[in-house]
Amino acid sequence: MVDTSAITLSENRAVERARIRKERVRSSLIDLIVTLGTIMIALLIGFIVTLAVGKEPIKAYTALLTGPLSQVNRLGNWIQDATTLILIGLSVSIAFQARQFNLGAEGSLLVGALTAAVVALYVPLPPVLGIVVPLLAAMTAGFLVALIPGWMKAYLNANEVVSTLMINAIIANLYQYLLINFLTPEGDNVRRSALLPATSAFPLLADIFNANLGRANLAIVLVLIAVIAVWVLMRRTSFGYEVRMIGANEKFARYGGINTRRVIMLSFAIGGAVAAIGGVHLALGVHNRLILGISAGLGFEGIVVAMLARNNPLLVPITGLFYSYLRIGGDIMERTASVGAEIVQVIQAVIILLITAQFVIEFVRARRNTSGTSSSRTAAVSDATAVPSEQSRRNI
């Protein structure tokens, strides 16, 4: 021990480090394989369900799996749907990283859509500002609305699952009420707002590329910005560090001097602001107005997207695109086989079940670790489930 020279020590360390790097690469490879495996299993189960329909199941399933790429306008639908999903997935991933079960994305999205549309309708704005001002207003509104359950959780220790679900319901009713009673123009038989002014509409990709890309629009630029912004926020700022430390061990964060209450509250609120962008995209980009049922349960879909991405902001676009591909594929399948959206729901449920159980991952790891030499502890810890703990929600 004593006469080990410094050189061999540092050499050993270098070797050790190389081994760990390799280990880590393999570990993330396994993550990837398991995730893909999960998806494959889910798709397989979806296929078995399709078989039950009886009518040309292969054709139906082909529609699901290749449909979105078969026509340009379907490609447009895919881009458009993914835009919202990615934003919601980002929103969910923020609070999830602090191990907070924020299910409020749905509400924030509605508030975002509502605010953006109202501002666009009632405030005359020049081009560019016509988008920027409603966007900022919507983000502020989404932020403030999400602040409520965040405050309730952080300062009152009120169960966030219940509070966010309740607040979602309140907002959904409020949205309907305002839309039907104040925003629907007289004489319109459909309950929807007036068309928004052209200055407040996101330019359509269809016009830019001169191709039939449906309602896909320039909001995809916002998605790119949001992905990078959330990544920077979570991985390269003090706030992100605080959120991650709270997620890793809240007591430790408190002990280290982090104002855990404030950070938890803000993690809800920032998630709200991001989800609101999704609402802006729907109101200003996709529909150009407010319609009933504009969100259609997207808030919950965002959970799958975030979970598949293991809350990593950079992976959210990939999982969002993937998941939205399935959704659009389901719609197309519906037209061929009359069954579609339901199968996508089944696939979604299976994915969540498999990912939450984590048993696949642990099973693979355990197998490998008994045969290999690496420490099982490292692997187990490095991949602790990326969802809020039960403990964090037990108290109300």
Add this chain to the structure above:
Amino acid sequence: MESVLQVIFSAVFVSTILRVSTPLILPALGGLIAELGGVPNIALEGMMLTAACAGVLVSAYTQSEWLGLLAGVLLAEIMALILGFFHLNLKADIILVGLALNILASGATIFVVYLLTGDKGSSSKLVSLQMPTVDIPFIKDIPVLGEILSGQNLLTYVAFIATGLVWLFLYRTRPGIHVRAVGENPDAARSVGINVTAMRYLALLMSGFLAALGGIHLSMGYVKFFQRDMTAGRGFIALAAVYLGAKHPVGTLIAAVVFGAADALSIQLGNLKIPSQLVQMIPYVVTVASLILYAVVRKRQAAARQRKFQQASL
């Protein structure tokens, strides 16, 4: 205003409250047992939906409402077992598993209804049955009271009786007190030989049973058809009733009836051109407010204890 009061004080209205409260009381009681057992059941919604669907389909094909009921209960119990298996055995997060089951139920019910009827929206092509209504002798002849208390659906009576039984179970039976012990301090329960996992399965199964009854009432109580996503969030309202009711059976019953009343009011006021959305919002606002109030009061109490000490020491 007068007409509003007329609505509220009419026997029909009170009777409506009882009716619309039923599919809230039953799942709320189920949610309560699960909550007290330490396994919050987010899947109430999906369990109700599945039971509602299965009940209609089986009753339509067998022409037996009782087989329909049985089928609904069985399927909800299978979901409870899945929830338990993933959470208790595979250590998955119970909230996420619950959400997955809700999604699954929503998709699978539409799918099955479509397979059997070719219609995706509802089961209206099938002739399904209803659970019987019950006329209570003597009471049914009393004016007003008879109109309210008699002639309700069987499950409405079951809901109220279930409240008493759930109370009895939780506070006066051995398995009930074990469920509560397991929810509050699993280590303590384990140390005296109580099987924590088994008790949590029991809580989930009972929860599933009650949710199923609630679902059956939706599709086989007042109406006799299944409609896609017909639970419309009742499973979540039931969960709110558990919290609003301070996690006690009687409190939960009261909270569920209050939510039912708000629902009934919005139905009645719809005729009077009062926006139903605002009325329907009330239960949620009340729940959020009560969550806040409860927490604030508790904080105040703690602070008061500290203050009391300060004053005493001055």
Add this chain to the structure above:
Amino acid sequence: MIEMRDITKVYPNGVRANREVSFEIKAGEIHALVGENGAGKSTLMKILYGVERPSAGQIYLKGKPVRINTEHEAIALGIGMVFQSFMLVPSFTIAQNVVLGNEPVHGALLDNRAAINATSELAKQYGLVVDPSAIVDSVPVGMRQRVEILKALYRGADVLILDEPTAVLTPQETRELFAAIRQLVKTGKTVIFISHKLREVMEISNRVSVMRDGQMVGTVDTKDATETSLARMMVGREVFQQYDKPPVNRGAAVLQARDLEYVNEAGRQVLRGVSFNAYAGEILGIAGVEGNGQTELVEVLTGLRVAVGGTIKLGDSDITSRSAREVRQAGVAHIPEDRLNNGVALTASIEENLIVDRYSKPPFSRAGFTSLAAMVKNGETMIEQYAIRAPDGALPVGSLSGGNMQKVVVARELSANPQLLIAAQPTRGVDIGATEFMHQQLIQQRTNGVAVLLISADLAEVMALSDRLAVMHNGQIVAIFPDARGLSEEEVGLYMLGVQLQTQAEIEKNW
């Protein structure tokens, strides 16, 4: 009655907690099992109670070999154990807790009356005063402990293992407990009393077994033993040797705590007017039986709780009711009591764990943006400097051994260059090598002019390190000794147990 022969316990991580331990208990005796923290007495008893399984060895009950795989099997064999952390359901009544798992029923329903009767009868029989219909949440700790004993008796325990039962009790409650133990033995029960408080052991036991480093040193009749002889057996060297350290070079008062009062959420007053100073270049030890307010004192001082009354001054600035961050920035470092739960985040990397107190300051953060390079470099430096055995700072702390996790905490807190270092139970759960490391670090800090506040329930530890020694009992400072050298356990122990206290003037003189 019970014989444990050649018990060896090796944990999966390689720690040998028991090495060929043999232990015999006679029916109807009060048998004390003593040893320092980590001597292996808890492990031995957990094996007897079926919580742990021995790696080798055999247990005999009344001469017959038995295998105890679970605590239920232990209970069935008439062995009951009362742990330090109680296993009670707070919202249930005492009677409900006593009968839990084995409730009397009347038909299908619980017979609450029978439960209450059974509880009060047992309580009367063994002199364990409880109110059977009171809610556990609302009764004091002493009564909760009696509930635990009643639980074991209700299940037919003939042998009761009490794991450091007096640790959470007031002197009054301890006296009551001892009376109850004597009553239990009179009615034919056997009691195993785990403790490291020799005074109590001398008072209550018939025989004493002493463990050290996982081995059984010996068993003696209490009447043939003295505290000193037991102490020698326990530590195997002269008690309370002071470390060799340079003479005190006492500087200014860094910390001035005055009249600190704290009332916990349950409304119990935990700190009752705590006052003292901590000086630069000096280790002030605070000795005391655990649960006498030390945990709360540390949390109040470090900004994790807000005092109900009193003031805290750090240097010239008032830091009363400041946040944890403000307190840290004022120059206070804190090695927490429960390091593995509070001092590190297991899933976060070593590098991240090392900056939790400074991530928002340059060079780690500029204008809110973090510098990974600075974090990595800091991690490398710390790993090198504090000899943390980790190949890479990017690894999660959870992948390190227990001792190296402790080093991560120490590295972070010491490298903060504090004016005041608060170390709470610094060597709890730490092996001998790491203890030595920790102690040397504390001494070095003190010699470098840092004010060190050492809170420890391990008397040997505080005595070995402290320059000045305060004793805490029941939320108060009951004594301050200006020079810790040459103090005996008897002297300090009397104060710790609240038997003796200095006058206010004596204490103030040595603030």
